[in-house]
Amino acid sequence: MQEALTEELIELCHKLGSTSQDLAILGEGNVSGKAGEDYFLVKASGHSMGNISAAGFSRVKFAPILTALDGPDLSDTETKNLLSSCRVDPEVDPQPSVEAFMHAYLLSLEGIGYVGHTHPTPLISLLSVDGCEEIAGLRLFPDEIVCCGPATAFVPYVDPGLPLARAIRSSVEAFIAKFGMVPKTIWLQNHGLIAPAKSIRDVESATYMGEKSARAWLGALSTGKDLVPMTQQAIDRIHTRPDEHFRQKLI
Numbered sequence: 511m512q513e514a515l516t517e518e519l520i521e522l523c524h525k526l527g528s529t530s531q532d533l534a535i536l537g538e539g540n541v542s543g544k545a546g547e548d549y550f551l552v553k554a555s556g557h558s559m560g561n562i563s564a565a566g567f568s569r570v571k572f573a574p575i576l577t578a579l580d581g582p583d584l585s586d587t588e589t590k591n592l593l594s595s596c597r598v599d600p601e602v603d604p605q606p607s608v609e610a611f612m613h614a615y616l617l618s619l620e621g622i623g624y625v626g627h628t629h630p631t632p633l634i635s636l637l638s639v640d641g642c643e644e645i646a647g648l649r650l651f652p653d654e655i656v657c658c659g660p661a662t663a664f665v666p667y668v669d670p671g672l673p674l675a676r677a678i679r680s681s682v683e684a685f686i687a688k689f690g691m692v693p694k695t696i697w698l699q700n701h702g703l704i705a706p707a708k709s710i711r712d713v714e715s716a717t718y719m720g721e722k723s724a725r726a727w728l729g730a731l732s733t734g735k736d737l738v739p740m741t742q743q744a745i746d747r748i749h750t751r752p753d754e755h756f757r758q759k760l761i
């Protein structure tokens with residue numbers, strides 16, 4: 511099972527890390543997948559998604575990472591040591607990405623099997639614009655709702671690693687309380703996109719559509735004219751209609 515998961519994650523990385531997609535270059539971004547109740551696979555620190563191999567993934571135990579989310583703040587050295595000690599087999603598993611904290615949290619949520627994190631250039635532009643938090647709650651076109659959900663969870667800029675994982679948890683908990691579902695897309699201010707999903711295919715569609723959505727927003731904002739986002743009634747209609755659920759399965 512672990513070999514199959516590794517192959518799936520390699521394929522996902524190669525797609526998301528392809529230079530033609532403009533979602534992540536060099537060491538940017540990371541992906542993860544749940545290997546069972548005890549541990550998950552996450553991209554190791556310093557690897558490039560575009561050409562990653564099996565050696566670029568680390569097996570990380572859930573329990574100590576999730577415990578740290580409720581523990582005291584950690585220094586950079588303590589963080590590095592904790593991540594190092596959470597590896598299933600330190601002889602084999604490389605040092606995991608510092609974003610293993612947020613991957614562990616998101617993979618612990620009901621129905622989430624995979625997480626994709628990217629830095630799409632148009633989304634970084636949008637997430638550097640005043641008012642981007644409000645934009646996260648709006649929708650411009652129906653397929654954005656189908657792939658990215660009825661709204662996007664928003665996380666103000668914080669330091670990557672444990673502080674970011676805690677900020678993501680608080681944003682996601684508020685989103686679940688409001689919408690009754692885990693967000694399909696999460697925006698990180700001045701940083702990028704997270705797509706937590708049940709399947710690899712859903713991670714891909716949320717990521718690709720999230721990137722398109724950012725381009726649509728930048729285009730609309732650049733006209734200087736008044737914006738006409740979809741009404742809440744139209745969003746709710748698309749989000750709940752049965753044929754859209756059918757389309758969701760096809761995308």
Ligand SMILES: [Zn+2]
Binds near residue numbers: 539627628629701702
């Ligand atoms: Zn990032």
